[in-house]
């Protein structure tokens with residue numbers, strides 16, 4: 001078998017890339033190790049920033065992907081119980097992000113790709129990449145029944161997340177790896193509990209908590225926890241009690257459907273390519289959740305790679321492909337810095353766990369500046385909307 005671009009992984013990165021290439025008549029095969037329902041039901045991110053939304057609009061996919069999705073207008077940072085709002089839409093000159101749960105985005109993109117005749121193979125096991133540094137790389141995998149397959153292609157897109165096979169197929173000496181542990185404990189639960197009107201962070205001496213919509217009837221909550229604690233052992237009622245206390249919402253209740261420790265860890269590899277293999281999204285970088293840039297980086301990498309591949313396939317112009325890694329890394333590092341900045345501001349601003357009084361005062365000053373200096377607030381809203389350089 002042959003194709004032009006073999007895409008490994010059907011998460012936000014892979015399925016975005018597949019659609020963008022399909023729209024431009026470039027033949028693709030997507031290989032996904034999991035089944036369709038796993039991919040479609042995986043609940044993680046929830047915000048598509050303005051820049052990400054533009055990518056789908058410009059590709060003519062707004063109707064398919066963004067229909068009925070509400071804008072993110074306000075962000076609340078509740079400080080010691082006092083509500084404070086940032087009007088992100090106004091502060092960014094109308095560049096609203098959208099509240100779109102990842103599973104909705106992925107489900108719609110999968111359906112669109114398949115309706116367009118896309119070739120997506122679920123349960124592709126033991127995917128292996130070969131001859132990446134030659135002109136004709138190959139991808140092999142087997143079906144659950146044991147049948148072996150081989151696909152020859154011109155390019156491989158490694159969209160298989162942090163634990164995927166793509167990055168591991170690159171010789172170690174060809175990559176520089178950067179990792180950073182933020183030393184913060186974060187616990188997240190999903191619950192069948194009414195969504196807040198606006199995404200909400202609450203800073204207080206009780207520790208950070210956050211409450212985000214995941215569609216109209218579901219919520220994702222985050223809670224900071226102290227080093228050494230294991231919140232997965234908390235009875236759900238204790239989690240609710242902490243949420244009510246920290247968020248200052250005495251009526252919060254619901255059924256918790258998922259509990260996870262969030263690793264507050266950053267990771268970047270450079271470069272995001274090796275021969276004919278290009279890494280996209282979490283395969284190349286992991287970012288902390290503050291600022292909600294993980295899924296957006298996956299979408300923007302996919303867009304950059306799609307544009308570069310279209311140039312190479314249509315006119316034989318390889319310059320954009322040669323610049324792919326540097327262009328994506330620029331955005332990645334910019335967003336890593338933003339997420340770290342955001343995280344220090346919220347985590348050190350309220351709790352009395354690790355930060356110490358001096359850092360705490362600095363974090364409060366950083367936060368207060370957002371509510372007193374219009375240029376500072378505008379810079380923040382610009383990052384939330386996604387920068388265009």
Ligand code: APR
Nearest residue numbers: 009011012013032033044160161164165281282294295298
């Ligand atoms: N072979 C084929 N597919 C694989 C393999 C493999 N060896 N390993 C992993 N996959 C699949 C996974 O099952 C998953 O569907 O690749 C996909 C990777 O998806 P993600 O991990 O979601 O990565 P990405 O598409 O880059 O999106 C990352 O989305 O959920 C947000 O916060 C998250 O920021 C992150 C972003």
